[in-house]
Amino acid sequence: MAFFSRSLIRNLIRNTISSSSKPFSSSSSYHLNGGSSYMRGAVFWEPNKPLTIEDFHMPRPKVGEILLKTKACGVCHSDLHVMKGELPFASPCVVGHEITGEVVEHGPLTDSRIIQRFPLGAHVVGAFIMPCGSCFFCTKGQDDLCEAFFAYNRAKGTLYDGETRLFLRSNGNPVFMYSMGGLAEYCVVPAHALSIIPDSLPYSESAILGCAVFTAYGAMAHAAEVHLGDSIAVIGIGGVGSSCLQLARAFGASDIIAVDVQDEKLQKAKLFGATHTVNALKEDAVEKIREITGGMGVDIAVEALGNPKTFLQCTQSVRDGGKAVMIGLAKSGAIGEVDINRLVRRQIKVIGSYGARARQDLPKLVKLAETGLFNLHSAISRKYKFEEAGQAYQDLNQGSIIGRAVVEIM
Numbered sequence: 088m089a090f091f092s093r094s095l096i097r098n099l100i101r102n103t104i105s106s107s108s109k110p111f112s113s114s115s116s117y118h119l120n121g122g123s124s125y126m127r128g129a130v131f132w133e134p135n136k137p138l139t140i141e142d143f144h145m146p147r148p149k150v151g152e153i154l155l156k157t158k159a160c161g162v163c164h165s166d167l168h169v170m171k172g173e174l175p176f177a178s179p180c181v182v183g184h185e186i187t188g189e190v191v192e193h194g195p196l197t198d199s200r201i202i203q204r205f206p207l208g209a210h211v212v213g214a215f216i217m218p219c220g221s222c223f224f225c226t227k228g229q230d231d232l233c234e235a236f237f238a239y240n241r242a243k244g245t246l247y248d249g250e251t252r253l254f255l256r257s258n259g260n261p262v263f264m265y266s267m268g269g270l271a272e273y274c275v276v277p278a279h280a281l282s283i284i285p286d287s288l289p290y291s292e293s294a295i296l297g298c299a300v301f302t303a304y305g306a307m308a309h310a311a312e313v314h315l316g317d318s319i320a321v322i323g324i325g326g327v328g329s330s331c332l333q334l335a336r337a338f339g340a341s342d343i344i345a346v347d348v349q350d351e352k353l354q355k356a357k358l359f360g361a362t363h364t365v366n367a368l369k370e371d372a373v374e375k376i377r378e379i380t381g382g383m384g385v386d387i388a389v390e391a392l393g394n395p396k397t398f399l400q401c402t403q404s405v406r407d408g409g410k411a412v413m414i415g416l417a418k419s420g421a422i423g424e425v426d427i428n429r430l431v432r433r434q435i436k437v438i439g440s441y442g443a444r445a446r447q448d449l450p451k452l453v454k455l456a457e458t459g460l461f462n463l464h465s466a467i468s469r470k471y472k473f474e475e476a477g478q479a480y481q482d483l484n485q486g487s488i489i490g491r492a493v494v495e496i497m
């Protein structure tokens with residue numbers, strides 16, 4: 088219990104200094120008032136082994152961080168890449184990076200303005216790129232390039248002091264965190280990655296704002312810079328691809344072409360705003376896109392699979408001067424080809440995009456969902472219980488999830 092008492096003392100000191108009128112209202116009150124000392128989390132041990140549910144010590148937030156009671160966590164291909172050993176990541180780790188939750192504790196010495204913005208009991212959504220707020224890129228407003236996030240979280244599986252917040256109950260061994268390690272009953276998130284969600288938005292559906300919709304928004308707003316009337320092709324209609332379709336419609340795109348190899352996904356794509364669909368198993372996707380656009384090619388093509396073949400198709404689908412936006416993560420070391428002379432002569436722009444900017448963009452996504460411009464309900468096709476997390480990833484791996492699935496951790 089030693090680790091409780093240190094933060095308790097710090098909090099009492101801070102509370103006494105900052106607010107003598109409500110000395111027990113903040114921070115560690117969750118624990119002080121008899122909250123749990125342990126929690127469960129879904130652990131990835133090594134490639135192609137099933138996730139197991141393990142008991143953990145309750146994670147402790149540090150300065151600028153918030154402990155959430157996790158409510159829902161989306162099921163995303165990036166986790167699957169890690170679980171299949173295609174993207175190297177520190178292990179054992181808790182995967183899951185697309186979450187909603189309730190604020191239950193603030194890290195000691197956290198800025199009072201952060202505590203005011205995210206009070207105890209607040210409903211929040213977390214972005215998978217968790218900006219540190221003070222590195223070279225964060226100070227330029229480019230949260231999506233945060234150095235600390237890539238150097239610590241993606242490279243080492245920790246938060247930005249180089250340490251994980253997750254320790255097994257059985258032996259105290261550290262377990263790493265893919266983003267916040269969202270497939271657990273509680274998670275620690277840097278406050279800069281969070282945005283409040285209103286009561287009108289449900290926890291389960293809103294989870295996808297933190298990765299699928301977030302990634303799609305970054306591609307549309309920052310990489311493609313979609314304008315009214317643009318024509319757009321989206322290759323790969325999974326959770327991110329279908330979010331791209333919805334945002335293309337919200338941004339006022341004219342022709343919205345969905346490309347996939349499953350008719351079921353293409354059928355659903357029409358609900359998300361696709362004006363045309365192309366089954367790339369039955370037709371030549373590039374030829375068909377050119378045909379739909381009067382021989383020109385689209386203004387913007389988005390590749391949401393992370394596959395060298397569709398990478399090439401994406402660059403071939405855009406008109407002269409068009410933008411080919413790449414958002415699908417591939418196997419580590421995968422190489423994409425592009426016709427160099429066409430790229431040079433016809434000014435093809437190939438743009439990579441990884442997520443969006445949490446502090447600027449996440450509140451906008453919440454608004455889009457709140458006003459119905461982005462339909463969260465239609466985006467979620469399946470819900471799993473926490474105990475079924477392993478099954479959820481198996482289903483994702485088999486391609487049997489249309490749109491996005493969410494694990495509910497109530």
Ligand SMILES: [Zn+2]
Binds near residue numbers: 215
């Ligand atoms: Zn994701």
Ligand SMILES: [Zn+2]
Binds near residue numbers: 219220222223235
């Ligand atoms: Zn940063």
